[in-house]
Amino acid sequence: MITLAIESSCDESAIAVFKEGEGIIGEWVHTQIALHQVYGGVVPGLAAREHLTNFGPLLQGALRECPEMRQANRVAVTYGPGLAPCLALGIGMAKAISIAWEIPVLGVNHLRGHAFSPFLPIYQQDPKKFKQVFESLLPHLGLIVSGGNTLLFKINTDSSINLLAQTVDDAAGEALDKGAKLLGMPYPGGPLVEQQALKGNKKAYRFPRAFPDASDMKFSFSGLKTSLRYKLESMNQDEIKNSMADICACYQDAVIGQLLTKTKQGLNQETFKSLGISGGVSNNKELRNTFLKLAESHDIPLCLAEPKHTGDNASMVAFAAHIDPAGLNHTGLNLSFAPSLPLA
Numbered sequence: 232m233i234t235l236a237i238e239s240s241c242d243e244s245a246i247a248v249f250k251e252g253e254g255i256i257g258e259w260v261h262t263q264i265a266l267h268q269v270y271g272g273v274v275p276g277l278a279a280r281e282h283l284t285n286f287g288p289l290l291q292g293a294l295r296e297c298p299e300m301r302q303a304n305r306v307a308v309t310y311g312p313g314l315a316p317c318l319a320l321g322i323g324m325a326k327a328i329s330i331a332w333e334i335p336v337l338g339v340n341h342l343r344g345h346a347f348s349p350f351l352p353i354y355q356q357d358p359k360k361f362k363q364v365f366e367s368l369l370p371h372l373g374l375i376v377s378g379g380n381t382l383l384f385k386i387n388t389d390s391s392i393n394l395l396a397q398t399v400d401d402a403a404g405e406a407l408d409k410g411a412k413l414l415g416m417p418y419p420g421g422p423l424v425e426q427q428a429l430k431g432n433k434k435a436y437r438f439p440r441a442f443p444d445a446s447d448m449k450f451s452f453s454g455l456k457t458s459l460r461y462k463l464e465s466m467n468q469d470e471i472k473n474s475m476a477d478i479c480a481c482y483q484d485a486v487i488g489q490l491l492t493k494t495k496q497g498l499n500q501e502t503f504k505s506l507g508i509s510g511g512v513s514n515n516k517e518l519r520n521t522f523l524k525l526a527e528s529h530d531i532p533l534c535l536a537e538p539k540h541t542g543d544n545a546s547m548v549a550f551a552a553h554i555d556p557a558g559l560n561h562t563g564l565n566l567s568f569a570p571s572l573p574l575a
């Protein structure tokens with residue numbers, strides 16, 4: 232079984248090919264970050280036009296590099312959540328391929344792609360042993376941390392998913408990006424905050440952490456951003472400049488601290504056989520180290536997506552089509568976009 236996958240939910244046009252028994256045999260991404268940077272965030276109309284301009288050449292190049300793609304038995308495409316005009320372009324292209332190649336088209340939930348992405352490296356390592364290893368890692372506690380989502384969830388032993396907590400306002404990545412913007416950094420600021428934080432003292436300031444109680448299984452990051460704004464308003468430009476590394480270290484620590492607290496509370500509620508983090512923010516080394524220690528303290532493995540599969544990518548979409556049949560949309564040529572599609 233060969234699955235051709237397409238991802239276009241936000242600002243990345245991506246294509247990947249997954250071959251059962253082998254794993255990902257090809258992947259291609261065209262990212263638009265530079266285009267949106269001048270606007271300080273993703274502009275939906277511009278993003279859609281970029282997908283329209285780039286998908287054709289991207290697919291053509293992919294076909295040249297990976298002729299085996301022609302043998303695809305199905306085409307999987309992200310149908311939500313995401314920006315409606317962007318999703319529409321990916322779905323349109325998937326349907327055209329479906330008709331031309333006479334293969335079925337399947338809708339994939341982008342969030343479920345992120346949810347299962349930490350298991351892809353395990354598949355790639357040994358496809359034959361994968362099923363057995365995967366089953367030994369369930370139930371799994373997962374955390375998706377991206378620019379648009381902060382979701383704590385459980386993958387049950389039957390691979391079904393239950394949502395345990397989500398953010399009531401900003402996502403973790405959004406909090407990092409908005410904080411970075413207040414500090415004068417370009418979009419997306421998360422990685423820049425990380426770089427500054429490396430040189431800073433995370434004890435220099437204390438930013439608020441929402442919902443410390445275990446009874447509140449939810450995240451909130453908007454208060455943190457506001458408290459940074461008040462802090463910066465109380466400082467002059469020189470003070471801000473001289474304390475940049477400390478501010479970043481403390482701000483990042485507050486984001487990670489809240490993620491850690493809620494995940495710990497999740498781990499204490501029941502027995503999990505593995506822990507996972509995915510989504511763009513899971514690239515953050517401090518977050519990875521913090522969660523590695525947490526997993527070790529519970530004597531369970533930490534499953535991590537490869538850095539190239541933490542942001543938007545089509546490999547996780549192809550893999551979800553393989554590993555998560557229950558999460559697929561089978562409406563075929565009637566498939567439409569679902570901009571607010573929930574994880575479960």
Ligand code: ADP
Nearest residue numbers: 377378379404419421422511512514515542543
């Ligand atoms: P979305 O598709 O929801 O926008 P992505 O999964 O593409 O999210 O991830 C993008 C987010 O990840 C941005 O908010 C970005 O700042 C954040 N991010 C990427 N790398 C890092 C990093 N090293 N540290 C912190 N945040 C990061």
Ligand code: MG
Nearest residue numbers: 241242542543
């Ligand atoms: Mg993105």
